[in-house]
Amino acid sequence: MKKMQALLLGLLVLSLALAGCGAPAAANTELILLEWSGYELPEFWEPFAAQHPEIAPQYSFFAEDTEAFSKAQSGFEFDLVHPCSSYWRSYVDAGLVQPLDLSRLTYWNDVYPNLADEGEFDGQQYFVPWEWGYESILVRTDLVEEVPDSWADLWDPQYAGHVSVFDSGESNFVMAASVLGIDPYNATPEQVEQIKQKLLELKPNLLTYWTDYTEINQLVAQGDVWLAGQAWNDAYAALYDEGYEVEYLDPAEGRLGWVCGFGISANSANVDLAYDYLNAVMAPESMANMGNAYYYGVANAAAQPLLDEYFVELMDMDDPAVLADTVFYQSLTEEQRELFARIWTEVKAGE
Amino acid sequence: MNSRSTARRLGILLSPPAAILFGLFFVPLAIMATYAWREGTFGAASRQFTWSNFEQLAASPGFLKLLGSSAGLALQTSLLAIVLAYPVAYLLAFSAGRYRLGLLTLLILPAWTSYLLRILAWKLILGSNGVLNYALLELGWIQEGVPIFLYSRTAVLITLVYVWTPFAALPIFSALERIQQPLLDAASDLGAKPWESFLRITLPLSFPGVLAAFFFVFIPTIGEWVTPALVGGVDGIMYGNLIQDQFVRALNWPMGSLLSMVLLAVTLVAVLIFNRFVNITEVGAYG
Numbered sequence A: 001m002k003k004m005q006a007l008l009l010g011l012l013v014l015s016l017a018l019a020g021c022g023a024p025a026a027a028n029t030e031l032i033l034l035e036w037s038g039y040e041l042p043e044f045w046e047p048f049a050a051q052h053p054e055i056a057p058q059y060s061f062f063a064e065d066t067e068a069f070s071k072a073q074s075g076f077e078f079d080l081v082h083p084c085s086s087y088w089r090s091y092v093d094a095g096l097v098q099p100l101d102l103s104r105l106t107y108w109n110d111v112y113p114n115l116a117d118e119g120e121f122d123g124q125q126y127f128v129p130w131e132w133g134y135e136s137i138l139v140r141t142d143l144v145e146e147v148p149d150s151w152a153d154l155w156d157p158q159y160a161g162h163v164s165v166f167d168s169g170e171s172n173f174v175m176a177a178s179v180l181g182i183d184p185y186n187a188t189p190e191q192v193e194q195i196k197q198k199l200l201e202l203k204p205n206l207l208t209y210w211t212d213y214t215e216i217n218q219l220v221a222q223g224d225v226w227l228a229g230q231a232w233n234d235a236y237a238a239l240y241d242e243g244y245e246v247e248y249l250d251p252a253e254g255r256l257g258w259v260c261g262f263g264i265s266a267n268s269a270n271v272d273l274a275y276d277y278l279n280a281v282m283a284p285e286s287m288a289n290m291g292n293a294y295y296y297g298v299a300n301a302a303a304q305p306l307l308d309e310y311f312v313e314l315m316d317m318d319d320p321a322v323l324a325d326t327v328f329y330q331s332l333t334e335e336q337r338e339l340f341a342r343i344w345t346e347v348k349a350g351e
Numbered sequence B: 001m002n003s004r005s006t007a008r009r010l011g012i013l014l015s016p017p018a019a020i021l022f023g024l025f026f027v028p029l030a031i032m033a034t035y036a037w038r039e040g041t042f043g044a045a046s047r048q049f050t051w052s053n054f055e056q057l058a059a060s061p062g063f064l065k066l067l068g069s070s071a072g073l074a075l076q077t078s079l080l081a082i083v084l085a086y087p088v089a090y091l092l093a094f095s096a097g098r099y100r101l102g103l104l105t106l107l108i109l110p111a112w113t114s115y116l117l118r119i120l121a122w123k124l125i126l127g128s129n130g131v132l133n134y135a136l137l138e139l140g141w142i143q144e145g146v147p148i149f150l151y152s153r154t155a156v157l158i159t160l161v162y163v164w165t166p167f168a169a170l171p172i173f174s175a176l177e178r179i180q181q182p183l184l185d186a187a188s189d190l191g192a193k194p195w196e197s198f199l200r201i202t203l204p205l206s207f208p209g210v211l212a213a214f215f216f217v218f219i220p221t222i223g224e225w226v227t228p229a230l231v232g233g234v235d236g237i238m239y240g241n242l243i244q245d246q247f248v249r250a251l252n253w254p255m256g257s258l259l260s261m262v263l264l265a266v267t268l269v270a271v272l273i274f275n276r277f278v279n280i281t282e283v284g285a286y287g
Helices: A002-021 A046-051 A065-073 A085-093 A113-117 A151-155 A169-180 A189-205 A213-222 A233-241 A271-282 A284-294 A301-306 A309-314 A320-325 A334-349 B003-037 B043-047 B052-058 B061-095 B097-112 B115-126 B131-139 B153-177 B181-189 B194-222 B226-232 B239-249 B253-277 B280-286
Strands: A032-036 A058-062 A128-140 A163-166 A206-210 A227-231 A246-248 A256-264
Touching: A032 A065, A046 A271, A046 A284, A058 A065, A065 A085, A065 B239, A085 A256, A085 A334, A113 A128, A128 A151, A128 A213, A128 A233, A128 A271, A128 A284, A151 A169, A151 A189, A151 A227, A163 A169, A163 A189, A163 A213, A169 A189, A169 A227, A169 A256, A169 A334, A189 A206, A189 A334, A206 A213, A213 A227, A213 A233, A227 A233, A233 A246, A233 A309, A256 A271, A271 A284, A284 A301, A334 B061, A334 B239, B003 B052, B003 B253, B052 B253, B061 B097, B061 B153, B061 B194, B061 B239, B061 B253, B097 B153, B115 B131, B115 B153, B115 B226, B153 B194, B153 B226, B181 B194, B194 B253, B226 B239, B239 B253
Parallel strands: A032 A058, A163 A206, A163 A227
Antiparallel strands: A128 A227, A128 A246, A128 A256
């Protein structure tokens, strides 16, 4: 028994020693971001580099929102985090982010109010929206006999074996609900069952579920997939640029929309730097650089005039009707997230 | 040297790996197992004890049905891999002669490249613009390119058999190699035909190697998720994909943990059943 205690003590000492290595440095000397890969490009935060040439932001990249959230929950020390809106409430509820002092955000008044609202909880702003985009149906017009005009057409047998949808419970639950005319965020148990049945009925039409941008681009380019459900702006732009005959639908039920943005860690020791970084990425030039690079929408209205005309036309960025009809994802409660994930797992398992 | 000091030396030698195994494998696994009884993944919910995950699993027959079909796929993969690997191992053990080392290297050569790369290569072969389609088109057997095998259960089976056949060949080879030539000579002296001595001497003596090969393939395959995710499509999904979904997408560690533990239990039971038919330590010696 003594040996066991010695062993445990040894492990404890070792783990404390290791933890010591990761202890935060003095305040405002470094900046750690939990960030999607691709957003670390210097042209997205030039003003910060000019202001703090001695500080190189450190990035910890993630590929899925769940990954970032579990990392933050497991005690990873960060100053800024960049999740998408459906996770915003979870960060707030878990106490991982702090309320923002809007007076410190230079460009706050130019942020589109409908996007800003998504980051407000209990009367306080926790997240700054930065980029947004569509999820819609990407169609290979040269391969289909009839170009669809609604989400419901994904179920049309004429496309059997050539449809792909994003492998996401939230996305498909919301999509099926909008086809059925159900409010996905307040569905009754009967309606949930209806949505599940609807998604099961989609399976015969599906070739595969797509999981990332590269995969869906290849599937559409090869001609295996004619209808790519929940495809993002950049997938359409890339295929269009490569000369494929593709169309990005404006479905009858509306395009789905996502928005992502930044929050400051509740435990950040570098809050001043974090605000400086936020002001840098929200500057109209920085946002326009991001929009023009990735074909995503910008949250700062002042960046709109700086966008390439080609991109604005391609994405209907100047058409208020498309934006007004867009069904933006809402922040989810834990119960909602669990429900969406459970239904999707059951659909995939094939009940 | 007395047996006591031997034991002490053995203890000293074994304690570092034992500590590593205990601290880095057993303890994390045990912690993960406790998640099956937790209400949620993080925060207060993760400290709440519940049976609700078990109830939900019982209420979702699709999960266990998928485990059954994954076990079926693993069984098919193992048997096919053994059937394909046996002649290769036989050739290596008895006929390869001085080419043995070279051929053995060729056999395991693909394993030197990344697992992911080998699976992606199959996408190039099976896809609608792939090699197989091209050949069929040229032969005039089909009119237009179709992803015939890709995104199906068959694609998963083909890919897994390809990946695991070399690994199945190794334990069979090692078992065949131990068969003493005089036994076969004696059989032929006593008038046995080649096929008779194969059936009555070679095959039974190589059986432990075949069983080892079976476990080599079956155990990793039943929990497989990478291959089905890449080439399986909607119908080729496996139980491992459900587990991965729980951890990576749904953030439902309790359910992921429960599904993993069910898989572990099923695999252990399978091993124990096979253990009744053959002494597992003997299999290990050949493996």
